[in-house]
Amino acid sequence: MKLRSRHLLGLEETTASEIKLILDTAESFREIIERPIKKVPTLRGVTVLNLFYEPSTRTRISFELAEKRLSADTINFSRALSSVTKGESLKDTVKNIEALKINMIVVRHASTGAPYFLTQCTGSNIINAGDGRHEHPTQALLDMFTIRRKYGRLEGLRVVLVGDVKHSRVIRSNIWGLKTMGASVAICGPSTLLPYEVEEFGVDVYTHLDEAMDGADVVNVMRIQLERQQAGLFPSMREYTRLFCVTKERLKLLNKNYTIMHPGPMNRGVEITSEVADSSSSVILEQVTNGQAVRMAVLYLLSGKQREE
Ligand code: CP
Numbered sequence: 001m002k003l004r005s006r007h008l009l010g011l012e013e014t015t016a017s018e019i020k021l022i023l024d025t026a027e028s029f030r031e032i033i034e035r036p037i038k039k040v041p042t043l044r045g046v047t048v049l050n051l052f053y054e055p056s057t058r059t060r061i062s063f064e065l066a067e068k069r070l071s072a073d074t075i076n077f078s079r080a081l082s083s084v085t086k087g088e089s090l091k092d093t094v095k096n097i098e099a100l101k102i103n104m105i106v107v108r109h110a111s112t113g114a115p116y117f118l119t120q121c122t123g124s125n126i127i128n129a130g131d132g133r134h135e136h137p138t139q140a141l142l143d144m145f146t147i148r149r150k151y152g153r154l155e156g157l158r159v160v161l162v163g164d165v166k167h168s169r170v171i172r173s174n175i176w177g178l179k180t181m182g183a184s185v186a187i188c189g190p191s192t193l194l195p196y197e198v199e200e201f202g203v204d205v206y207t208h209l210d211e212a213m214d215g216a217d218v219v220n221v222m223r224i225q226l227e228r229q230q231a232g233l234f235p236s237m238r239e240y241t242r243l244f245c246v247t248k249e250r251l252k253l254l255n256k257n258y259t260i261m262h263p264g265p266m267n268r269g270v271e272i273t274s275e276v277a278d279s280s281s282s283v284i285l286e287q288v289t290n291g292q293a294v295r296m297a298v299l300y301l302l303s304g305k306q307r308e309e
Helices: 016-032 058-069 090-098 114-121 137-151 169-180 209-213 226-230 237-244 249-253 284-303
Strands: 047-052 073-078 104-109 125-131 158-162 184-188 204-206 218-221 259-261
Touching: 016 137, 016 169, 016 284, 047 058, 047 090, 058 073, 058 104, 058 125, 058 137, 058 284, 073 090, 090 114, 104 114, 104 284, 114 125, 125 137, 125 284, 137 169, 137 259, 137 284, 158 169, 158 209, 169 184, 184 209, 204 209, 209 249, 226 237, 259 284
Parallel strands: 047 073, 047 104, 104 125, 158 184, 158 218, 184 204, 218 259
Antiparallel strands: none
């Protein structure tokens, strides 16, 4: 079994068997990162460019470490330290770096479609590390991997995604992935932060958190961005917190053996209380650990090394 594409742009078109392949492959890499020597020669000779036009802590470091643990050579591009500040375009930037003979590009960009654009003008394998409001596929894959490790399955679980549905690429990727894998998906947020096309998602939509959480197994809480309030999309942070913060009291609504998730970075006390974020049901740091294994799996499956074996 192989992935159909040599790029990972999103999960909307990714099949259940492809997602299963990535998650199963990640299981074997998860074992490697528990070893005393966390390094295998799998991607020796492969050069990966981490092209981050937007800030990132988890995704950037996780990819870099995944590449190093697979013995790939890595180059880290930071927009602020590059000639982009002198006006160089995305295409020229990538073409120039590609002239140094690279094989794969991990890209985060504020513009939706930037990873697709790179598939059209470069010869490298492209991995989307978050593009605009579109998708963040490796985040959703690591979220699904974390859920599957705890429950042994995704099918039939009730997963609630809470937050800024309109602007969240993490929510979009989670919706496509979880639906494909047979989970029951609900989204919840202020009506002003739901996109016009929300009905097309084919999930349950809530504007009241208590209703959304009632009978759920997993709550995945998204960061609310201050700039949304400045844009007038909700009246105040205090009101958002009153209506949408995942608190200890609200956890009583969930099924037994529930799970709390957050992709980070968190606004503690805004969308999630510290009490909940640091509770025994929270897998927030496990998500980060699992992210490395999932990204190792994605790099390996897209690299072409699997085909050589
Ligand atoms: N979850 C996530 O994408 O975090 P970073 O922005 O820190 O990469």
